[in-house]
Amino acid sequence: MLTRQVIRTAVEAALEEDAPNGDITCETTIPAEVHGTARLVSRQEGVMSGIAVFEAAFAAQNPTIRVLATIKDGERFEAGQTLAEVEGSVRDLLTAERVALNFAQRMCGIATMTAAFVKAADEAVETTDYRKPRTYARTRIVDTRKTTPGLRPFEKYAVTCGGGHNHRYGLSDAVMVKDNHLAALAEQGIDMAGAIRHIREQVGHTTHIEVEVDRLEQIKAALEGGADTIMLDNFSLEDTRKGVDLIAGNAIVEASGNMTLERIPQVAATGVDVISVGALTHSVSSIDLGLDWN
Structure with a gap:
């Protein structure tokens, strides 16, 4: 079962794997006080899965990061569509970006393939x-x-x-x-x-x-x-x-x-x-x- 605890444990482990001693690139290039926004955008059509996991990856990195999803799991999306918006510390957004995308990309791939078989x-x-x-x-x-x-x-x-x-x-x-x-x-x-x-x-x-x-x-x-x-x-x-x-x-x-x-x-x-x-x-x-x- 994909519970909140299962999600939290997995994303925390993934963040630890990716930055066990911090993100040295962000820490040496981006001031801690800089905030920014970004959009999760699809490059191809598919079926959404993993919005909660995408959100949890950023929350685990920094609870103040705000994620506003514009799509629900199970819904189809087109190429170029904005699926979510994120806002917060640029350092933390960049540190958690790959983990959040890795989960979402794979889960969307599975959902999309399944939809084709159905x-x-x-x-x-x-x-x-x-x-x-x-x-x-x-x-x-x-x-x-x-x-x-x-x-x-x-x-x-x-x-x-x-x-x-x-x-x-x-x-x-x-x-x-x-x-x-x-x-x-x-x-x-x-x-x-x-x-x-x-x-x-x-x-x-x-x-x-x-x-x-x-x-x-x-x-x-x-x-x-x-x-x-x-x-x-x-x-x-x-x-x-x-x-x-x-x-x-x-x-x-x-x-x-x-x-x-x-x-x-x-x-x-x-x-x-x-x-x-x-x-x-x-x-x-x-x-x-x-x-x-x-």
């Missing part, structure tokens, strides 16, 4: 072979745990700003049984259905259980075990449709593996409930933002 999934409705998902009103685009270490709260929040949804936050939040887990259980003589039932006996009744399958033949056992979600990993489009039919609404259907913008409409048209996309966080490009001085 739009692509929605375009499936226009295809001739579209099938509506059974669990949700439309196919959801979700993230994965392929996040930057230490920045997961920021990156997962940015996904939601782009209209996506979050997969489990971490290993403590839900059960996800993958091939390696199944292989370990198989050595103990426990098959997939038995493994799911074994897990169900040990966890609380609110704990969600997801099982990854890599071939159609495994779906029957996943259903017999009572999986809440069945992930179709690297399935072809034809097998994805067959998988959706076999599951028949008895579990949430998630498609995963090699998800590109070009493939998303086709995958969404198969009727899957969820498409997980690791690229949202592990292969994103930051949005070009700059601080222009008045």
